[in-house]
Amino acid sequence: MTDKHLSTQFDAELGDISTRVLEMGGLVESQVTQAMYALSQFSGETASQVLQTEERVNTMEVEIDRDLWGIVARRQPTARDLRLLIAVSKAIANLERAGDEAARIARTVQRLINTGVSSRLRLPVADLAFGAELATAQLRKALDAFARLDTTRALEVLKQDDQIDREFDGLLRKLITYMMEDPRTISSSIDLVFVAKAIERVGDHAKNLAEAIIYVVKGTDVRHTSVESVESVVR
Amino acid sequence: MTSATITLPTPPLPLKAEARGLDFYYGDFKALKRVTMPVYEHKVTALIGPSGCGKSTFLRCFNRMHDLYPGNRYDGTIQLLPDAVNVLDKSVDPIEVRMRISMVFQKPNPFPKSIFENVAYGLRVRGESSRSYLEDKVEAALKGGAIWDEVRDRLDEVATNLSGGQQQRLCIARALATDPEILLFDEPTSALDPIATGSIEELIHQLKGKVSMLIVTHNMQQAARVSDFVGYMYLGEMVEFGDTKDIFMKPKRKETEDYITGRFG
Numbered sequence: 001m002t003d004k005h006l007s008t009q010f011d012a013e014l015g016d017i018s019t020r021v022l023e024m025g026g027l028v029e030s031q032v033t034q035a036m037y038a039l040s041q042f043s044g045e046t047a048s049q050v051l052q053t054e055e056r057v058n059t060m061e062v063e064i065d066r067d068l069w070g071i072v073a074r075r076q077p078t079a080r081d082l083r084l085l086i087a088v089s090k091a092i093a094n095l096e097r098a099g100d101e102a103a104r105i106a107r108t109v110q111r112l113i114n115t116g117v118s119s120r121l122r123l124p125v126a127d128l129a130f131g132a133e134l135a136t137a138q139l140r141k142a143l144d145a146f147a148r149l150d151t152t153r154a155l156e157v158l159k160q161d162d163q164i165d166r167e168f169d170g171l172l173r174k175l176i177t178y179m180m181e182d183p184r185t186i187s188s189s190i191d192l193v194f195v196a197k198a199i200e201r202v203g204d205h206a207k208n209l210a211e212a213i214i215y216v217v218k219g220t221d222v223r224h225t226s227v228e229s230v231e232s233v234v235r
Numbered sequence: 236m237t238s239a240t241i242t243l244p245t246p247p248l249p250l251k252a253e254a255r256g257l258d259f260y261y262g263d264f265k266a267l268k269r270v271t272m273p274v275y276e277h278k279v280t281a282l283i284g285p286s287g288c289g290k291s292t293f294l295r296c297f298n299r300m301h302d303l304y305p306g307n308r309y310d311g312t313i314q315l316l317p318d319a320v321n322v323l324d325k326s327v328d329p330i331e332v333r334m335r336i337s338m339v340f341q342k343p344n345p346f347p348k349s350i351f352e353n354v355a356y357g358l359r360v361r362g363e364s365s366r367s368y369l370e371d372k373v374e375a376a377l378k379g380g381a382i383w384d385e386v387r388d389r390l391d392e393v394a395t396n397l398s399g400g401q402q403q404r405l406c407i408a409r410a411l412a413t414d415p416e417i418l419l420f421d422e423p424t425s426a427l428d429p430i431a432t433g434s435i436e437e438l439i440h441q442l443k444g445k446v447s448m449l450i451v452t453h454n455m456q457q458a459a460r461v462s463d464f465v466g467y468m469y470l471g472e473m474v475e476f477g478d479t480k481d482i483f484m485k486p487k488r489k490e491t492e493d494y495i496t497g498r499f500g
Contacts, residue, residue, distance in 0.1 A: 004498060078496055083485070
């Protein structure tokens with residue numbers, strides 16, 4: 001099996017793009033972790049770090065996109081090279097949006113701090129942490145699968161997406177109970193609903209990334225298909 | 236090598252010709268090995284592959300071009316449909332085959348005659364002599380070759396004065412004059428600049444739906460742009476045949492993928 005192009009420069013360009021996607025993914029992953037830390041500790045400082053990182057992530061998306069279209073224009077890639085570049089384009093869009101979700105959480109933390117809610121209300125912040133850990137693990141796993149173009153790992157991400165969705169549903173029920181018991185928590189509980197939704201969205205973006213990886217390797221579009229049929233594609 | 240991976244279109248399309256188990260020998264050298272490939276009616280099929288893979292050899296079998304040299308031998312069939320005549324059969328007149336299956340070559344090769352006579356040549360060979368008939372057919376062919384507007388006022392000028400791109404379109408018009416069922420193109424644009432190349436490709440698009448075409452090209456992007464189907468050949472064998480989009484997005488064979496992504500070597 002020959003994995004290298006006759007043009008070593010083309011290989012270098014593709015390698016460079018992939019590396020930067022992983023770098024961007026690493027940034028987003030740390031953004032989500034930091035955002036959750038900011039929430040659990042009510043740390044305004046960490047929240048603003050998340051927002052600073054967001055600018056870098058946005059810039060990276062634009063730069064990678066620009067270089068990607070440069071490669072498309074100059075090299076006219078085909079088959080798996082083309083699939084890789086299409087997947088990269090989707091991957092960075094998803095990563096950027098996952099970063100947006102982290103920024104959304106950070107802004108919620110800032111608002112909670114500014115309105116003086118703080119931890120006195122005993123909101124179920126810790127319950128959110130578990131879902132957030134799942135989502136970041138999913139993101140990490142999807143990036144790992146991207147680095148190795150590993151469809152088995154990508155499949156795992158798809159299989160575990162349900163778990164995050166279940167977490168979200170459970171948390172929603174819990175927050176409703178809080179709001180019914182103590183109407184003073186309604187405003188901040190709604191904030192937490194949005195945080196939980198943001199976490200769930202991070203998981204979705206990881207899932208999209210995993211689907212793109214399967215597309216690169218297998219050439220089959222597995223979006224909107226059952227896990228079973230994806231399994232038969234990856235097999 | 237394992238046998239060819241042939242992916243046929245669904246639903247099936249009408250066939251114009253079909254090569255089956257075609258072997259071809261240049262003397263002792265076996266240049267084609269059991270090549271099987273469909274040619275669909277009014278579609279463009281591109282043959283790609285590295286130099287020496289047999290794609291031009293294969294193309295030339297379709298109009299018996301190899302008959303011109305001694306020692307060449309065909310084995311197997313190329314059926315022309317719907318009448319199911321095997322064009323390789325010795326009882327079939329190669330001149331008649333070339334009327335029905337015309338060739339356009341890499342370098343434009345107009346005869347050193349007037350523009351008009353270039354296009355009328357095949358018809359005259361066929362025995363047509365009526366001036367008005369010839370004029371009508373020449374005009375239609377030049378229009379078909381998308382060059383009528385450029386030459387209508389100078390049909391009596393010598394064809395070799397035209398530019399390269401014009402000459403190539405004239406050659407296409409000449410090939411069209413006998414109302415061929417299949418047009419064969421052997422690297423039709425490799426001697427042309429990008430603009431002239433663009434006009435030939437546009438012409439191929441216009442001819443689609445009227446005539447079946449088979450095109451050999453080194454330019455993979457050209458195959459991707461103009462063809463409906465692609466056959467990838469290597470070492471005299473058909474490796475993979477399928478829909479152009481599938482071949483360029485997701486070929487089934489690793490060898491095809493390595494070639495079209497430039498990993499071959």
